[in-house]
Amino acid sequence: MSNKKNVAIITGASSGLGAEYAKFLDKEGVDELWLVARRKERLDSLAAKLRTQCQILTLDLADEICLDELEQELAVQKPHVKYLVNAAGFGCIGLSRDCPRVKLQQMVKLNDMAAMGITEMCIPYMSKGSHILEIVSCSAFQPIPNLAVYAASKAFMLSYSRALSVELSELGIQVTAVCPFWIKDTEFVDKARETDRHQVYKDMPGATNAKSVAEKSLRAAKAGAVVCTPDTVSTVHRIIASLLPHWLLAKVCF
Numbered sequence: 001m002s003n004k005k006n007v008a009i010i011t012g013a014s015s016g017l018g019a020e021y022a023k024f025l026d027k028e029g030v031d032e033l034w035l036v037a038r039r040k041e042r043l044d045s046l047a048a049k050l051r052t053q054c055q056i057l058t059l060d061l062a063d064e065i066c067l068d069e070l071e072q073e074l075a076v077q078k079p080h081v082k083y084l085v086n087a088a089g090f091g092c093i094g095l096s097r098d099c100p101r102v103k104l105q106q107m108v109k110l111n112d113m114a115a116m117g118i119t120e121m122c123i124p125y126m127s128k129g130s131h132i133l134e135i136v137s138c139s140a141f142q143p144i145p146n147l148a149v150y151a152a153s154k155a156f157m158l159s160y161s162r163a164l165s166v167e168l169s170e171l172g173i174q175v176t177a178v179c180p181f182w183i184k185d186t187e188f189v190d191k192a193r194e195t196d197r198h199q200v201y202k203d204m205p206g207a208t209n210a211k212s213v214a215e216k217s218l219r220a221a222k223a224g225a226v227v228c229t230p231d232t233v234s235t236v237h238r239i240i241a242s243l244l245p246h247w248l249l250a251k252v253c254f
């Protein structure tokens, strides 16, 4: 029997969805949780509440050097990665011309380059029964004005996850793209506010909560779902976006 330690790696674990996934994966019997984000004190305080041993990785994942550090950590420890949850991400609400260019570029670096890069670096440490959860968004289903770059970054991850799930099926590694609608109890909307439009999203009817998204999506992943819409609005959105032209849906959202 292999003596490699079983780990669950969770990015964005210092808040919102990432922290909720850490709490659920705490009950999965892995040997170690690797908690990744920039705010060390938040990760420390989460780790203190969990029963599983935690490794804190204080990394800015939009920085290539930090991605190399994570890859190096994997190479040194050679764990067996049972779960990878890529939850680190942010958005920018407003016309893209009103959002700072650097912020838009950082978004693509974190939401796409980092999530894809971390996934690729973890795959060699996975085996049959391992799970990859990419935290996407139902904004991936269509172009969305006032969230143009964010929705495009999530469309990249949805397409990547779908293709990867086919590539990895022969190895028995399950990939799930989690595509929720707005979640009201995370820091996301407050951080994404670049213009007054953010209030529209904060008060959105049908918004869900982080605990429910984490719980339902982990269940869906274990059941083999490639795309998980963990709430009613995202489920309806997925159906509508598969039926109607995206130029029309983009105009309706504007």
Ligand SMILES: NC(=O)c1ccc[n+]([C@@H]2O[C@H](COP(=O)([O-])OP(=O)(O)OC[C@H]3O[C@@H](n4cnc5c(N)ncnc54)[C@H](OP(=O)(O)O)[C@@H]3O)[C@@H](O)[C@H]2O)c1
Pocket (backbone or CB within 6 Å): 011, 012, 013, 014, 015, 016, 017, 018, 036, 037, 038, 039, 040, 042, 059, 060, 061, 062, 063, 086, 087, 088, 089, 090, 091, 110, 135, 136, 137, 138, 179, 180, 181, 182, 183, 184, 186, 187, 188, 189, 191
């Ligand atoms: N909230 C929603 O309405 C919603 C809906 C659909 C999808 N999502 C997706 O769900 C995921 C989690 O978002 P959330 O709602 O839980 O928001 P959140 O509470 O703001 O959490 C975002 C997490 O990402 C981490 N992060 C941000 N920049 C980072 C960086 N450069 N390097 C490393 N970590 C970084 C943050 O930690 P530090 O600041 O400590 O680094 C934090 O832990 C995101 O991918 C988001 O796009 C959210």
